[in-house]
Amino acid sequence: MKPAAFTYHDPKTSNEVIELLSQHEDAKILAGGQSLIPMLNMRFVVPDHVIDINGVKDLDSVFDNGESLEIGAMTRQSNLSKSHDVKTKTPIFLEALGNVGHFQTRNRGTLGGSLCHLDPAAEIPCLMAAYDAVMIAQGSNGLREIPFSEWPLAYMMPSLEPDELLIKVRVPYWRSHHGYSFVEFARRHGDFAIIAVAVLIEMDGKTISRASISVGGADIRPIRLFEAEEGLIGENLDVRVFKSAAEIARKVDAMSDAYVTSSYRQRLAATLVERALVQAAERVSRGENNA
Amino acid sequence: MPDYRNIKVVVNGVEHELDVETRTSLGDFLRQEIELTGTHLGCEHGVCGACTVLLDGEAVRSCLMLAVQANGHEITTVEGLAEEDGSLHPLQEAFWKHHGLQCGFCTPGMLTSLTAYLGENPEPNERDIREAISGNICRCTGYQSIVDAALDAAKKMRGE
Ligand SMILES: Cc1cc2nc3c(=O)[nH]c(=O)nc-3n(C[C@@H](O)[C@H](O)[C@H](O)COP(=O)(O)OP(=O)(O)OC[C@H]3O[C@@H](n4cnc5c(N)ncnc54)[C@H](O)[C@@H]3O)c2cc1C
Ligand code: FES
Ligand code: FES
Numbered sequence: 061m062k063p064a065a066f067t068y069h070d071p072k073t074s075n076e077v078i079e080l081l082s083q084h085e086d087a088k089i090l091a092g093g094q095s096l097i098p099m100l101n102m103r104f105v106v107p108d109h110v111i112d113i114n115g116v117k118d119l120d121s122v123f124d125n126g127e128s129l130e131i132g133a134m135t136r137q138s139n140l141s142k143s144h145d146v147k148t149k150t151p152i153f154l155e156a157l158g159n160v161g162h163f164q165t166r167n168r169g170t171l172g173g174s175l176c177h178l179d180p181a182a183e184i185p186c187l188m189a190a191y192d193a194v195m196i197a198q199g200s201n202g203l204r205e206i207p208f209s210e211w212p213l214a215y216m217m218p219s220l221e222p223d224e225l226l227i228k229v230r231v232p233y234w235r236s237h238h239g240y241s242f243v244e245f246a247r248r249h250g251d252f253a254i255i256a257v258a259v260l261i262e263m264d265g266k267t268i269s270r271a272s273i274s275v276g277g278a279d280i281r282p283i284r285l286f287e288a289e290e291g292l293i294g295e296n297l298d299v300r301v302f303k304s305a306a307e308i309a310r311k312v313d314a315m316s317d318a319y320v321t322s323s324y325r326q327r328l329a330a331t332l333v334e335r336a337l338v339q340a341a342e343r344v345s346r347g348e349n350n351a
Numbered sequence: 352m353p354d355y356r357n358i359k360v361v362v363n364g365v366e367h368e369l370d371v372e373t374r375t376s377l378g379d380f381l382r383q384e385i386e387l388t389g390t391h392l393g394c395e396h397g398v399c400g401a402c403t404v405l406l407d408g409e410a411v412r413s414c415l416m417l418a419v420q421a422n423g424h425e426i427t428t429v430e431g432l433a434e435e436d437g438s439l440h441p442l443q444e445a446f447w448k449h450h451g452l453q454c455g456f457c458t459p460g461m462l463t464s465l466t467a468y469l470g471e472n473p474e475p476n477e478r479d480i481r482e483a484i485s486g487n488i489c490r491c492t493g494y495q496s497i498v499d500a501a502l503d504a505a506k507k508m509r510g511e
Binding site: 062063064065066067068070090093094097098100101102110112114138161162163164165167168248249250 | 354379412
């Protein structure tokens with residue numbers, strides 16, 4: 061099994077990538093290859109040109125700008141887990157990344173690749189939705205910032221022009237004492253989630269002052285449960301409050317496929333939202349992630 | 352029109368310089384060009400783990416990398432795990448002792464994956480090992496003997 065013939069390019073700068081993208085109509089960017097190469101091998105995608113961005117400089121840095129983490133698109137998933145800034149400022153990443161495939165695929169797979177592939181059940185997009193992260197793309201017309209809420213256009217289709225390259229992602233910090241939890245259910249460790257849930261909470265004294273709940277795997281894109289988030293504000297860390305958030309999750313729009321029905325996904329969403337809230341509450345009470 | 356590139360790779364300590372067609376996977380390159388057939392290709396789309404090799408010491412799937420991407424890098428395959436005099440790596444020794452293989456198809460991927468894993472995690476428990484090999488499918492052993500072998504090898508490698 062091998063891909064159909066293509067012309068291989070290995071540009072060294074993002075400008076060269078943009079130039080190649082504008083010159084060639086049928087070109088595919090090759091990042092970690094953990095999703096693209098299977099599709100090339102099976103000839104689901106048959107591009108004339110493959111633009112390998114593994115040699116492009118400055119796309120794999122993790123930079124703490126004081127208010128947010130700026131992560132280069134080519135940062136490998138395994139390196140992200142090892143970053144000190146990620147561990148201390150955005151510890152939920154470690155929990156989410158541990159579920160992205162296997163350690164061998166994380167050694168190649170990148171942050172940007174997952175966000176551009178945009179599998180409905182992928183963990184990284186679910187996390188970016190929870191953070192309202194900003195995607196930064198470079199194209200012939202310069203840089204463009206896209207809030208994550210506008211990033212997924214359709215099933216596995218990010219908001220990228222044909223000549224645009226995702227270069228980095230900006231993840232705004234939550235307060236250093238925040239609660240967090242990423243939980244998912246999959247048949248086997250390392251499989252795509254049937255449902256994944258990311259939760260972030262901030263406290264003002266004994267009451268919740270800010271909350272974010274994102275559900276992945278239910279629909280074609282991660283869903284934020286805004287109604288449930290609002291319901292948490294001003295409340296104590298109380299299981300009854302979490303249960304009413306879970307009831308909202310139970311009504312989430314969910315797909316059916318050959319293996320899993322939509323009602324099963326909805327029940328799972330309710331269970332996992334409650335579980336994630338309980339864990340986030342425990343963590344924020346213990347002040348576990350003092351940065 | 353076939354697209355060729357000249358690449359230089361070090362495989363198990365030996366440097367190779369040759370022209371490869373750019374669509375050739377690293378796995379096919381190792382088996383067909385370098386003629387090291389220890390690396391097994393099962394699914395060729397990233398799922399089974401049989402094709403795992405070490406790229407600069409890190410475990411990666413050789414079916415999900417192009418050979419041209421290995422230019423300038425060092426690859427270790429299952430053939431490179433034993434010593435030059437033929438004495439087995441502690442993991443290979445433990446697989447032999449615990450019957451960690453039957454047909455042997457998954458074995459190269461298990462050995463390369465676990466070599467990298469134990470290098471970074473010298474004190475794993477059973478759960479850790481099961482998670483580490485969750486991306487390596489074995490149709491024969493039921494995994495128990497592989498887990499036993501890995502735990503035993505980890506002990507030996509710690510000098511216990
Ligand atoms: C066995 C296995 C299990 C997996 N399990 C999971 C899992 O549980 N959860 C999960 O989320 N993923 C999983 N994956 C996929 C994950 O490993 C990939 O890393 C990810 O989906 C794609 O990232 P990549 O860097 O490999 O991108 P590639 O495969 O190189 O690219 C993916 C797509 O994005 C485009 N692209 C990549 N980078 C850019 C960029 N900077 N700008 C514009 N376009 C770009 C490419 O053209 C391509 O269309 C699994 C993969 C395998 C093989
Ligand atoms: S052949 Fe590479 S993972 Fe199966
Ligand atoms: S020993 Fe036969 S597949 Fe594992």
